[in-house]
Amino acid sequence: MMGIYVKKHILCICLLLLFFALPAQANDYKHSVQGSVVDNITGMGVTAKITLMTADSVVIDTVTAKIAEMPYDNGYHIAYYVFKDAVTAKGKYIIKAEKEGYDVCYMNCELRSTRENYIRVKQIRMTKIVEHELKEVTVVASKVKMVMKGDTIVYNANAFSLAEGNMLDALIARLPGAKLEKDGRIYVNGRFIQSLLVNGHEFFAGNPKLALENLPAYTVNKIKVYNKAGTKSRLMQRNPKLALENLPAYTVNKIKVYNKAGTKSRLMQQKMGDNTYVMDVRLKREYATGYMANLEAGGGTQKRYKLRGFGMKFSDKERMGAFFNVNNLNDNQRAALTGKWSPQDVGDGLLTVKNAGISYLRFFNNEFSWFTTENTWQHINTDNESITHTQTYLPNGNSFLHNHSKQLNSSDKWESRNALSVEGGIFSTTNFLTISYLRNNGFGSTNSATANETTKLNTLLSRNSFESSDFNFDFSTSNYVKYITDLIRGDFSVSYNRNKQKQFMLNNVQYLQGGQPNDHRNNYFDMPNQKLKLSAGVGYDFNICKTTFTPEYSYTYTYNKASNLLYRLDWIAGRDINQFNILPSTSNVLLSVLDNNNSYRFNEYRNEHRFNFHYFKFCRKLFDGEFTVNLPLRLLNADFHYYGVNEQRFSRRKLFFEPDIRLSHWSEDVSWVFTAGMESDFPTLLATADYRNDSDPLNIRLGNKDLRNLHHYDVDANITFNGENEKTISLSANYHRTDNQVAYALIFDKTTGASIIYPTSVNGNWNTKFEVEFKRALDKANKILVSNNFVTKYNHCVDMASIAGSTESQRSIVNNWEFGDELKVNYRLNDNYEFTFHTGGKYYLINSERVGFEKIKASDYNIGLNAQIVLPWELQLTTDMTMFARRGYQQTEMNTTDWIWNVQLARTFLKGHLTAKLQGFDLLQQPPIGFGMFSWHVPS
Template identity: 25%
Template sequence: MKHVFLLLMCTCTFFAFGQSKSFKISGKTFSETDNLPLESATVYLERVEDSTLLTYTISDKNGDFILEGKTYDKKLNLLISYVGYKILKREIVLNKEEIALGKLNMAIDNNALDEVIIKSTPPIRVKKDTLEFNVKSFKTKKDASVEDLLKQLPGVEVDTDGRIKVNGKEVNQILVNGKPFFGNDPTITTKNLTKDIIEKVQITDTKSKEDAFVGKESDGENKTINLTIKKENNKGVFGRLAAGGGTDKRYEFAGMFNYFNNDKRISVLSGGNNINSPGFSFGEIRKMFGGGNNIAVYGNGNFVVDGRSFGGGQGITTSRTSGLNYADKIGEETDVSGSYFYSGSESENESSTQRENILPDRRYFTDSNSSSSNSTDSHRTNTEFEFKIDSTLYINVRPSFNFSKSKNILSSDEASRDMDQVLINESKRSSYVENTAKNFSNDFSITKRFGNKGSFLRLFFNNQNNMTETDDFLDSEANIYGTTPNNIIRKQFTDGENQSSDVSTGITYRQPIMGKELSLDFNYRYNRNKQKNIRNTFDFDDTEQDYNAFNKDLSTNFKYIDDNSIYGIELSYRKDKLFANFEADYVDRTLENQDFLRPELNIKRGFNNVQLSSRIRYRFSPKASFGIGYRMRNTVPSLSQLQSFEDVSDPLNTVVGNPNLKVGNSHNINVNFNAFDFTKGTGFYGFLRSDFRNNQVVRKSTIDDNLIRKTTYENVNGNYNLNGYITYSKKVKIDSLKTVSFNIGFGPGLNRSVNFNNDVKYASIRKSITPSVMVTFSWKDVLEFYPRYRMAFTRNTFSINNFEKQEFTSHTLDLNLATFLPKHFEWQNNISFNYNPNIADGFQKSAWFWNATLGYSFLKDKAMLTLKAYDILNQNTNASRIATENYIQDSQSTVLQQYFMLSFSWKFNSLGSKGEVRERGFHRF
């Protein structure tokens, strides 16, 4: 089959070439008034007949530009746009391959501040830190979604899971007219809004609302996309309904309704399934009926929603979700939004593991099996109130409340043997646990601006309160053989209560020193975290047949307080292309633990330290930038690590804290560089991250001859982690319908860890390399083909001579193909091959995973009938190998098996004159 795919791609590519004529147009943009070059002018070509955008670029610091491409046309219109200047327009006759236009002078637009109508709108504008795209300039299929549109924008990448990057940086927020559309799932926005109702796409650095209000700089690590809707399209309803049923009693249903009326928005969604999907993703046949999203072969790609694990690697999950979102504007000064989500799930899983434990002088082997059943119901509400009293005063309030209940039934058994396979100890355990959790939090801030040079004052107050109540019934038996035999039987009930409260308040004042270029921030922050832990354990009384014998050894009653004040100063500089800042903090912290059952274990420790950070970012041009940052942070030991309480809840592993632990510190250095050339379709992105840690807290265990473990904690020095990634991409536009893209990536890693193994201190060094390559071929409305290969190689070496070197290799191949012929049909195939030659015998080393979907759209493309085949080859597996300095473990658990599903979906849309119809593209199952 893979040969057929390859032949099909080569055939399409062959016919694509040679059908159009190449051109290269160069020139210089200058100001007519002062004869200076104009950087970041938008230069673009349009067809004479219909003004269709052909290609575009941005002028560099010298005003130079180059436009390259292929076309069937003999004449094209050249247009140049620059803020404050009149649009320059020339007709270009393509009578030769290379055309040099020389110097092009642009005249100042004296009517720029008046309301004038400009017939030609540039496809892209650069406004300080904002890239703005005019949607009309980008031609897509008539029924295109926002995701389809984003794929056409320069520097924007949308992967098969819907994740978006701009110039190599992750998009972590998508807004509609400056406001979130529905929660934090950007795919709900990109897959449910159509291009027809969007007027502009604006891309900026992600900032908090408070920082955006005062114009404070962001770190530039993430991007925000804002979609502006045409005024005439901002009223109406849209949404979709879908349901499907299949073999093996598999099902899925989902529905979403949206009402827009200018600033008022109401959205309702609901969904459910038993195919390991969150239940409310809307990617048509890709996500709505996508089955186990990100199927985990060898343990890669599981994901979590509200604490529940989804995917192919952790059992079978039945989920249901519903939600309500509301946003409105009250008057001219107040914005209000709120949402409610309910999620419920039931999960069943069985797992087995084989572990080879490595000690300095010997090895032993542990086999374990477990079976679990879990059910969870959670409710979450979030609200936000924004008050813009005037242009200088902003108030933000964000209260939220969460409530959840869960039940978990677990049974497990474990056996350990020495190198001669002699049984040393074994244990059995069964438990029934009920949890009830409540959480309330509120964030309040008030920001006041002074003057027009960037001065501001900000006050904030945040609080969070959590309470968890637990009922735990436990039956366990541990048998210890060898030199000192012992049999430990427990039948217990534990009534637990955990409470925590966090209070944080502070103030920030910015004082400009040199206008808006250089400023000084003064920061103060006070934090207080208080935790209360009560665990009452009762042994079963055989005489009275009740749990009434209090067990002090397994009970706790303590209060833990972390009280700290942070005094900081931050110097920031920003001018033109350069941004730099330096921040220093002094931290005064006190940790206190009060143990009401064991007063002799009370501790109180003071920690005073300094934290530093700085970063520099330089933008060479709109196409390239470089950044470097340094951060020094301190890590305070946790309560469980500090208190000398001896935890004997696990008879095979006793844990006791170390009250003499020191504060750890880390030094982080990050370097990144990205360069994207819109004209040539090339992109380069690379980063290097390093983390050097001193006084890091690690576990220190001692194992006796009976394999009984006693664990405490120690500080170690010399740990570090270095990792990076380099990727190069090239996009070749064969003609207006066909493109080929290449992406080559390389990710090296180096890690050094200092640990203890049976009281012996040692260091381990892990080296890894992860090369990858991806090719994409797109033939508009006909074919999309995405082959991708990734290899991961890891080598572990140790400072202890009798620890053997470890080497592991894994291979992953993905073949994604979509065809859209004949008309109204869409056929997708997602094939992945995973191979891990190092997996232990008895576990599956390799597997082909093939999903296929055939969709037919009708009723003017507003309805779709879909046939889905999941795991056609019936080889889904999640066998995994984990290698550390202390053990090598192979494991395998329940996975979603093969099924077939027939589904129906219907979409409706009254926003604007056109409704949404089918979407295309890939989703990785």
């Protein structure tokens, strides 16, 4: 204890010395001056001669403003200028702008504090007096797929050959270093893309799949991947990418890129450590302004159909979009022509989707002040049938569960996302309002059997039906005010959720051993739930040069109210035992069959106080990157009131220390990121209540009041090297450990096949991952591109298991290894011929030292060829043939070999406005799936 006490005081002394030493450093700091110049009428940039002078007109320096693309690409291009390290003393200065054909303009500015990093000059608007007509220049460029400049990757969409009618998802899947998951998540060089932007702004925010599946690939010009800075950096003028030499100037042969400013970083005009990793899809000029529409319709064998429409309008002031999609094709079939459509991806059921949405975005005085509303509706019907085999490893013999289920579900979801952002020179406010409603219903049946290694123990026949509704309301506001060099922040949010769920279950359990009678139950569950969360916070950013100290405080209140009421309809006298899905006519009868032993309700109250000290520094001399540390103390109070067979009231109080650190460096040649941190929390308080729930006689659940607090530790690292010939090497590694992880111990009855399940705290659960990605062009013309991705994962799993009658549960440790590799070789002869060889595989090794555990050695692998060829009569052929194999699985039906051959034949008519497609999926299956489709494009 004395050692901890001394260490804490040493840390405080070091922080105080650092705090008082920095103001002296600020006195010798040199300050830059930056601003922009535009035409007063058109708003376009003017490449004027800019002169910086003292208040008495003594010239300090002269530069020329250069054109740079606006972050949101509204059609405007502004000219920026910067005087680097030009000012050392506080006081007033004069900016003079001169350009032939324009009146001379002057603008005053002032350095009010030596702690200011930049002087931000008000935008100069020049009045034109003479017009000059410029000669037309034609530039021919080679098709380079990828350019790396600074911290930004730029992909040239025109360098990729795509099948006619493909959407944005097909284009992103082809990008070197990019990986598109089936759920819409995007990774580039091993790093997760946190936001997908279209022309600098989110497209149907929160649902990137809408842009991926509805935005035609032919509209895309460039795709940029970069770190998006926040509002604080804009206000504080600490974003060096706003300096002119690092701002973009798009030309055909050369592309410069920048860190796009967001909330905090934009306000402060300097790096504030609030960057996000984004992918920005830039539309071609003819689609960036004006309107376009796309209509697609098709039908196929096995009663397959699809109807999709999409339209949007872009201008410098607003954006409007609308879409609808009706189909009975499983979503994973979209990747059918890339070799990613494995037999395991095809579900046993049928998915029918109907969705529609409208979006409107309106800009105000600048590109950072806007209002947006996005409203969507989605209807999904699912018809699923599944067969599963589950093996549970137990001491002295394992158990086996065979399950066959059918389920029909229908859901409707309405969602409205709204946002308002207003940003000025010294303030910013961003407000979000989201309202959603989900209605769900369905019914199904289950037939399962439990057995040991020699004998069947029980069977279960079950029917179920349910209906549920879920309402969500979320509002949040973030507000910033700049005070000279500092920033004041205030946040508030409120969220409310109301969930109602009702379920009927008719179960018949037959015990085949031990002579126990059958268990027949007709259950009705009524499970309403409400949750309210209020949060507010304040912070003050104290900035000295490129260093930020931020004390922060936030308070969060959470209220959770839930009920789980079980009614045994089979207890009603005279009721048909098989009558299902019908409630009694009177409420008194229903109340009389309430199963008090398995019904409960609870109220949970949480109060959270969080005190944080945030430190951020842009370390240009040390490693030319960012260094961030958070030292939060979180005081968490929780009160839990449980009402079941007996009433229970208990509380938990704990002060958690949850530090984290982040270091990053971005350059044209090498970029790296390192993060580490820890988080703590209470276990689910319901699991700590003393209860027994035997509503499912085969799975009896208990609580455990001795559950301990959880502690999570995470370490992530990524480094990427960039070279010539589109060469990139990316290394990624991560480590995650959880102390006191909640595992569900199992006590198995070898006579009946029933299990008693209860939560328990265990240590020793951790996992790690290492990944290497490599890609480069093999020839000078960049016609042959090779890429390889190697991944290894290890998961150290710890849980508890025992046999009924044992004196104690046994600790079970299982080692899970996974090794995977993917290789692609792409050859693009010209726009008419492109071929891709792809192969990959995964090897699984699962072992344990526990007695009776059978080691698992299994593998999945594939090899295939993809081709895209332009045939005579302007026909475009896209085809992929891939062999998928699985080996080493204990269930023989899982060891399979499948050849998948998919083909698409397409042709455009009416100058590209109409596209006809004929698709064949899995042509080697009997019968194959055919699909014909027409796509109609209306240009601007």
